[in-house]
Amino acid sequence: MVSLANGPFQCLTLSLLILPPILLTTYFLAAFPSPPEPLVIYPSLESLPKAHSSWEIYPEDFYQGGAYARFPYGKVRYWLIGPEDGKKVVLIHGLSIPAMVWKDVAPALASRGYRVLLYDLYGRGYSDAPSTTYSTALYTAQLALLMQHIKWDKAHVVGVSMGGAIAAAFTSQFPHLVEDRVVLIACAGMMDSSxxxxxxxxxxxxxxxxxxxxxxxxxxxxxxxxxxxxxxxxxxxxxxxxxxxxxxxxxxxxxxxxxxxxxxxxxxxxxxxxxxxxxxxxxxxxxxxxxxxxxxxxxDGPIRGLTSAFADGDAWNNKRVVVIHGTKDNTVPYKYAARIKETIERAVGERNAGAVNVTVVTVEGGKHDLTVSHPKLVVDEISELFS
Structure with a gap:
């Protein structure tokens, strides 16, 4: 009789001991999360004192026609040079050097009648640096927003190094914004991790x-x-x-x-x-x-892993592409020029049975800095392609 009487009492006691921590744990696990933290945005070269040497080396007005655009991930510095009625060309710089890398190319294109858009990628030069993952999507969205901001419906796209990879990804993700000419200089995007x-x-x-x-x-x-x-x-x-x-x-x-x-x-x-x-x-x-x-x-970005962008047959169909690469490029080896050409041509042939013209321009002895070491060659190739 004692055991029967104590049984329910023991169960009740045990339940009272166990239930509170279970309920508390459930409450905290099911509690609505705190609101997301605001995006941290770090400043650009604009934040440095006017007496700093950066303002002499790469001033805010390095090119004419400069302005800022405000986007969700921070301010973007851009420049528009050349006649307003000229063919529209976007120049995309690479990993570490801002838009000054086009210093010998952009003015020459403008003098030949092209309307040239230059800008600093997020985290470089005079564009803000959001504290986020610098993925391919971040860079392509930046350019898409910038083109919308300046009211460009389409443009020819030119990129160097990582900028070439961004150009390829942009062509794949936003084909309606890209004209039928693309130039890829010392182009990354398909690099092996090795x-x-x-x-x-x-x-x-x-x-x-x-x-x-x-x-x-x-x-x-x-x-x-x-x-x-x-x-x-x-x-x-x-x-x-x-x-x-x-x-x-x-x-x-x-x-x-x-x-x-x-x-x-x-x-x-x-x-x-x-x-x-x-x-x-x-x-x-x-x-x-x-x-x-x-x-x-x-x-996390477009240095590698973009084979799918180059293999997008629909995006590259009816495009003319020039790949300019130096044989002594120790940064993005010359072998990738042929790989890019083969990937694009195979994709267009398989998916569309359509047409694509990919030309590899080999710069004998050329290294990775072709826009600085061979600016005339770069300008001539762009002009010939866009003419």
Missing amino acids: DLPRTAKFMSSPLVQTLTGSSLVRSYLQHLISSKGNTSLMVSAHVATEADNPEQHPLTGGGEAEATDPAKVFTTKEAGDGRIQEIVRIQSAHLPGYNAAVASSLR
Whole structure:
């Protein structure tokens, strides 16, 4: 009798002990989440003091016709040059160097009658750096919004390095915004991970970027830049040199590959008179969002993994494409020019039985900085294609 009487009592006691934590756990798990945090947007070169050397090297009015557009991911700096009734051409820069990389190409195209749109990608130059994943979609949406902002229905698209990959992805995702001519210069987008050095992968990791993005490290980099005696150190630490010996090039894992800036992977010492190298160093040291933007672009962006964009037969159908590539490009190896051509032609043939004209222009001895080292060749090829 005692056991029977105690049985229900014990069950009730046990239930009273167990139910409260279960109910509390259920409440907290089912509770409505907190509102999303606002997007953090880091400033651009515009934020630096007017006395800073950046305003001499790459001023806000580097090209005429400059303005800002405000989008959900921050302000974008753009320029429109050339006659308003000229054929519309968009120039897309690469991973680390802002729109100044077109300094010898854009004015020449404008003088030949083209209406040229240049702009800084998010996280570079005078465009803001949103704290987000720098995916292919971020870059293609940026251009689509910019074209809408300036009321362009269509344009010919030209991209260099990562900008070429963005151009290809843009053609695939927004074919209605792309005219029938596309130029891809030293084009990334189909790179194998094995062609990226271990150092670049390590330096672009989130942990390393957190450490190198600290105020202490950035203060140290700023000190190095302001020190006249540390020019060679900064070059080796932040800017890759396309050495004639591949074993000394960062892309092969040899030589002076240790750095805090993954941007060095796609920047060469041949790039101009030193101003381009300097602007890369300034961005790395003074812009809190720059290194993260470059690192995320390497990990998550259009440097690789875009085979599907080049294999979009519907998007490339009836297009004329010129692929310009140097045989000594140690950054995006020359082999990718042929791979891009084959991928596009195969896709158009299989899906549409249609027409596409892909021409590879080989620059013997050319390296990765073709818009700076061979601007006349680039301008002539663009003009011939668009004529």
